[in-house]
Amino acid sequence: MTREQRLVLTIAVLGSFVSFLDGTLATVALPAIKAELGGGLSAQQWIVDAYLITLGALMLLAGSLSDLYGRLRVLTVGLIGFGAASAAIAAASSTEMIIAFRAVQGVGGALLVPSSLALIMSNFSGPAQARAIGSWTGWTSVASLAGPVIGGGFIDLVSWRVAFLVNVLPIAVSLVLLSRLQQRDVRRDGASIDYPGAVLAVVGLGGTVFALIEQGNLGWSHPLIWAPFAGGILALAGFLRRQQTAREPIMPLSLFRIGNFAWGNLATTFIYAALSLSGFVVVVYLQQGAGFGATQAGLALIPATVAMILLSPVAGRLAGRYGPRPFMTAGPLLAGTGFLLMLRVRDPIDYWTQMFPGAVVFGLGLTLTVAPLTSAVLGAVDPSRSGIASAVNNAVSRVAGLVAVALVGLVVQEQLDLAGFHRGLVATAVLMLIGAIVSWLGIRTSRPEQSTEQPAGGVR
The missing domain is CATH 4.10.860 (DNA Excision Repair, Uvrb; Chain A)
Structure with missing residues (x-):
């Protein structure tokens, strides 16, 4: 990679990292917030879903904003807004305030992800693009998985309030690196909102x-x-x-006439619903039901984090060589198997024999899935439409997670005890299975569709 490409990839990873990190960090903070400020299961669901509502809905708008104002400018505004909302959450005096500022935080997060991916798509091509996407998906997935670990450490050692400030450093670094980019910002002539x-x-x-x-x-x-x-x-x-x-x-329906884009987003719906459901159920049950501390609960799925760090670039490279279909089929099947292995959990829990094997299998399955899935969806469209395509795909994943968390009460039947935990694991495995079936039926190795639009202009 050139110096500029290294900067672009670092900015894209850091910018998205904070959004994915806080998406899951909040989950491990829920019991501590409840202990200090009160609130039941519905309040806990709202702390998670208030963020996902604005994130999922406005991420589509963010793709258009990037076209109109430039992805670098939108990325900068998103970073500043996200940091300010995080500080407000840390100072909140009620669950209602947390819910409100989580919604604001989602607005900032919505500006980060599409701009970051579009930045990669416009600076990399061919096999290098597949590797860059693999690195991006690997590190952003690590952020999602590491959120409970990082948050749990701060919650146990300091406070849940400090946990919401952990993204200040990556935001500051991202802003500094953005100032060092030499390329001109790009916006599309004639774009509207x-x-x-x-x-x-x-x-x-x-x-x-x-x-x-x-x-x-x-x-x-x-x-x-x-x-x-x-x-x-x-x-x-x-x-x-x-x-x-x-x-x-903001969501061109014509994109869904492209096979891999349509089928890839359908697979995304089930796979990311499974991830959000399992993240909520596992982390909250381990603290409120099994008596784990916040750090212990966050570390429960650490094998998946390690697998993503080590193997995601490899999975992205192999998907670029052999096509995404086999990986998007085998990966969810393996991840679902991992959750079924966790059905061995009993009271009292023995992590190493009852959860660790499932966490390892889940991590390997997730690693095989995420980078090929992103490559399949974004690789199906012309690079000039990568901003809106990435916005749609990420919005689909967030909305899927939003609905999954909203349905937690129906799945666990209003009480996250051991039986409810098991029901959540089974539901997660079923969603992963459907994602695998959708991928096998619909994903193909194909060339990107050719856009009939004019290339984007290079206006600063």
């Missing part, structure tokens, strides 16, 4: 998720449940209709 589409997406996701989380408390017959749910469904239908008619849609 579909604000009505963004509003419909936020209202649609917010209404449906509110109903899914709170139905356990109020019941489906309550007006505060069925009314937001119905309104959310109508808003989502309006969003899809809007994307058919908007001049510059």
Whole structure:
């Protein structure tokens, strides 16, 4: 790699790292937040999902913002906004304040991921691009898996409040490196923003998720449940209709006519729903049900983190050589098997015999899955559309996680005890299996579709 490419890859990894890190760090902080500020299962779900609602809905808008204002500028704004929201969470005096600032944090996170991936796609090509994507997916996946470990350490040794400030250093480093890039920022001439589409997406996701989380408390017959749910469904239908008619849609439905893009996003839905569900269930149960400390709970899936660090670039390179299909099929099957192995957990828990083997198998499966999945989706479209393609794929993964966490109450039946933990593991394995089947049926080795659009202009 050239000096500029090394800088680009480092910025892309660090910029996305903080978003993925806080996405899972909050989960391990939930018991500590509950102990200090109160709140039940629904409050814990909202602390996770408030972030995912704005992250998933506005990530689509962020792809258009990158086209209009330039990916470097959007990345800079996202980093500053994310850091400010993190500081506000650390100073919050109630769960309601945490939920509100988590939503703001999601806005900042939404600006980071699409811009980071688009930066990679525009600076790398061919096998080098596959390796760069492999490194990006490896390190961002490590961030998701390391969030509970890093957060748990700060929670046990200092405070959950300090845990939300761990991203200050990577944000500062990213801003410094951005100032050293020599390339001009790029924006697309004639780009515009579909604000009505963004509003419909936020209202649609917010209404449906509110109903899914709170139905356990109020019941489906309550007006505060069925009314937001119905309104959310109508808003989502309006969003899809809007994307058919908007001049510059934030989620171009034409992309879904591309085979690997459509099937890859469908696989993403099930695989990332499984990851979010398992992350919530495992980390919260180990603390509230099995009596683990925050650090111990965070370390429970550390074998997966090690596997991602060591093997993700290799998986990306092999997927570039042999195609993503075999990896996207075998990987989820292996990961699902890992969760089924964790069904051996009993009370009292013996981590090394009951959880560790499953964590190792899960880590190997996840490593085989993530980089090939990203390559399959982004490699299916023309590089000039990589920004919006990455935004759509990452939004799909976040929305899938959002819905999965919202449905935790239905899966575990309102109580995350040992039986509920086992139900969560089985549901996770089933989602992984469906992801593997979708990948086998739909993913093919193919060349990117050719865009009919004009190349993006190089305006600063």
